[in-house]
Amino acid sequence: MITSSERILTTHVGSMPRPQYVVDQLFTQDRDEAYDQDEFDRVMRQAVREVAAKQVEAGVDVISDGEMSKISYVTYMRHRFTGFEIADVPRATPQDLDDFPAYKQRLADAGGTPVYHRPVVRDAITIKDLTPLENDIANLLAAKEATGAMEAFMNSASPGVVAGFQPNEYYPNKEQYLAALADVLKVEYEKIVEAGLLLQVDCPDLAMGRHILFRDTDTASFLKAARAQVEALNYALENVPADRVRLHLCWGNYEGPHHHDIELRDIINIVFSTKPQAIQFEGANPRHQHEWQTWAEADIPDDKILIPGCLDTTTNFIEHPELVAERIERYCAIVGKERVLAGTDCGFGTFAGFGAIHPDIAYAKLRSLAEGARIASEKLWA
Numbered sequence: 001m002i003t004s005s006e007r008i009l010t011t012h013v014g015s016m017p018r019p020q021y022v023v024d025q026l027f028t029q030d031r032d033e034a035y036d037q038d039e040f041d042r043v044m045r046q047a048v049r050e051v052a053a054k055q056v057e058a059g060v061d062v063i064s065d066g067e068m069s070k071i072s073y074v075t076y077m078r079h080r081f082t083g084f085e086i087a088d089v090p091r092a093t094p095q096d097l098d099d100f101p102a103y104k105q106r107l108a109d110a111g112g113t114p115v116y117h118r119p120v121v122r123d124a125i126t127i128k129d130l131t132p133l134e135n136d137i138a139n140l141l142a143a144k145e146a147t148g149a150m151e152a153f154m155n156s157a158s159p160g161v162v163a164g165f166q167p168n169e170y171y172p173n174k175e176q177y178l179a180a181l182a183d184v185l186k187v188e189y190e191k192i193v194e195a196g197l198l199l200q201v202d203c204p205d206l207a208m209g210r211h212i213l214f215r216d217t218d219t220a221s222f223l224k225a226a227r228a229q230v231e232a233l234n235y236a237l238e239n240v241p242a243d244r245v246r247l248h249l250c251w252g253n254y255e256g257p258h259h260h261d262i263e264l265r266d267i268i269n270i271v272f273s274t275k276p277q278a279i280q281f282e283g284a285n286p287r288h289q290h291e292w293q294t295w296a297e298a299d300i301p302d303d304k305i306l307i308p309g310c311l312d313t314t315t316n317f318i319e320h321p322e323l324v325a326e327r328i329e330r331y332c333a334i335v336g337k338e339r340v341l342a343g344t345d346c347g348f349g350t351f352a353g354f355g356a357i358h359p360d361i362a363y364a365k366l367r368s369l370a371e372g373a374r375i376a377s378e379k380l381w382a
Contacts, residue, residue: 001198001243001278002062002151003305007377008328008342009061010370011307013248013280014155014200015073015347016055016066017359022047026352029079030071032086044069045139052143052152058363059370062151062198062341065140069132072351073202074157074165075119081184082128084119089167091118094208095215096257103256121168125180133188137195153198153246156188159236160205160229164213174225178232186236193244201237201276204250205229206267211260212252219266226270237275245276246307251288253346255314255356258287264294272301282345283308283327284319292330306331309345310372311365314356318364324372329379337380342373 002009018026025043028035051066070076078084097104136154144152159181163174171177192199205213206226214222237245249271251261264281271279282288288309295306310327311319324342331340348362349355357365 001246001305004338004340007381008332008337008340008373009150010059010342010366010373011062011153012055012060012064012344012366012369013313013347014064014067014153014202015349016051016064016068017349017355017357017362018066018068018352019047019050022068023353026069026071041135044135045142048139048143049146052140052147052149054363055366056147056149058366059373060366061149062153063144063147063149064153064155064200065136065143067155067347067349069136069139070352073155073347074161077157077162078119080128080130080132080188081125083121083123083125083170083180084166085122087118087120087122087167089118089120092212092215094252094254094256095211095260099259100257119166121166121170121177123170125184127184127187130187130191133191137192137197140197141195151198153200154192155200155202156185156192158201158203158205158229159185159232160209160226161202163229164205164209175228178228182232182236186239189236189240193240198244198246199240200246200248200280201233202248202250203233203274204248204252206271207249207262208252210262215260219262222262223267223270226267227273230270230274234275240275242275242277242303246278246280247271247274247276248346249279249281250346251282253313253350258285261287264288264291268294268298272304277303278305278307278341280307280343281309283331284310284312284345285314288345292334295331296334300335304335305339305341306335307341307343310342311344311369313344313346313348316357316361318361318368319372321368321371321375324369325375325379328373328376332376332380342369342376344369
């Protein structure tokens with residue numbers, strides 16, 4: 001992957017706000033209603049070209065397709081793999097929101113809770129159709145060439161996040177479920193990298209999973225599960241060079257108390273045991289900004305690259321470029337400027353049609369990110 005050899009490069013976590021014409025297509029598809037596949041493909045090609053151009057215009061160096069073709073960062077897999085069915089099953093909710101039920105209800109009343117189909121595994125998981133992946137790759141490669149972006153990455157869910165948030169009613173245990181997911185995601189990972197794109201594996205299971213899926217147990221049980229999820233991830237990545245992969249660590253991209261978030265210091269060594277060279281993490285929001293000190297005290301492997309979040313993706317404040325520069329400089333002091341890229345806490349459109357950030361403000365925040373990187377670079381390369 002391209003690194004900050006001459007200046008601090010900028011990137012983000014992946015998802016961007018989808019235009020309404022994209023959202024309409026995605027929800028028609030997700031409801032299993034009849035739709036025109038040719039029109040769907042045309043819409044996605046157009047949307048990826050547009051979102052790529054907006055990223056480059058905002059000053060983003062390493063772009064994505066904005067996850068335009070995905071209803072969400074994890075449930076998209078039911079359109080690509082067999083074994084998943086739609087079912088009305090209870091969803092685990094964040095412990096922090098349950099502690100404040102009136103606030104939780106206010107979020108729901110305001111439309112802040114995404115409504116989408118939740119897949120449940122009720123048969124063997126195999127590859128159903130690689131065409132959606134191949135179309136995504138072709139669309140992003142074409143957009144990268146058209147915009148002249150330095151580099152491009154594509155998101156893919158980790159085995160752990162799929163297994164954690166999609167109930168299993170087929171496999172006899174969690175281990176076999178994870179193994180089946182790793183086998184099919186392995187193919188997706190390898191195809192993305194073989195095409196010349198960076199792969200980003202989204203791993204909220206290693207952080208957010210603690211206060212949702214493991215909310216009623218102890219930290220030791222969560223960490224044991226996290227290690228198993230990392231083992232499955234590393235197996236799925238065995239044929240992918242580490243320097244072609246980024247990992248996204250996330251505690252949940254929502255505005256909430258987050259007072260039950262597991263501390264970074266409790267999971268950082270598990271994160272270091274993953275294969276991806278680059279680690280993206282929350283560094284801008286009020287609950288995790290202070291953890292730059294944890295990174296400073298950690299024994300960070302020499303081959304790891306840090307992509308700290310310098311923008312909060314749950315607030316419409318546009319961070320001042322000087323603040324962005326300050327955040328960048330902190331991490332450069334820890335691992336050196338060549339091993340830092342400026343990123344975002346999470347995506348701007350985790351679920352299609354939902355997101356706390358107004359689309360216009362999302363790109364304004366990215367422009368501030370680029371300006372902050374410029375200011376930091378002037379100081380660091382002076």
